Amino acid sequence: MPEVIFHVQGSAAEPYVVTFRDRGGGNLSAYCTCPAGQNGQYCKHRFAILAGETKGIVSGNEEDVAKVLSWLAESDVEAALQDLEREQAAFDEAKKRVSRAKKALAKAMRD
Numbered sequence: 001m002p003e004v005i006f007h008v009q010g011s012a013a014e015p016y017v018v019t020f021r022d023r024g025g026g027n028l029s030a031y032c033t034c035p036a037g038q039n040g041q042y043c044k045h046r047f048a049i050l051a052g053e054t055k056g057i058v059s060g061n062e063e064d065v066a067k068v069l070s071w072l073a074e075s076d077v078e079a080a081l082q083d084l085e086r087e088q089a090a091f092d093e094a095k096k097r098v099s100r101a102k103k104a105l106a107k108a109m110r111d
Contacts, residue, residue, distance in 0.1 A: 004068055007059035008045045010034055015058050018045050022071040030077070050081065 002022040007015040016034045023029055030046045037043035048055070052069060054062040072078050 002067075002071070004061070004064045005059070006049065006057050006061065006064070008032075008049075008056045009058045010045060010056070016045055018049060020046075020049070020068045020071065026075045028071050028075040028077040050077070 001024070004020045006018045006020075008018050009015045012034075016032055016037070018033075018037075019031045021029045030050070031037060032043045032045045034043055034045055037046065045056070049057075049065055049068060050072060052065060054065055057065075072081075
């Protein structure tokens, strides 16, 4: 099973270990040793690499980000990322509508 391991400097003294595996059949897995990653939560280190960012990689294999991105194409993770982007856009739009409604309510109470 193809694997890429990055050492990423985070907030801890020691770099976190971020591992990506191409499990085949459109299945990509990613693990990180940061507290969020170990708890199965959103981990900015994995998401940064999936966004093509190399900042923070201290293992000297920044060129392997391109390999991970090639595994991402048409994977289950890519589909989940696209779902997240759609929901984030909807959330951002809802926040704007709530802000406008609050402003309208404040104006109505002044008049």
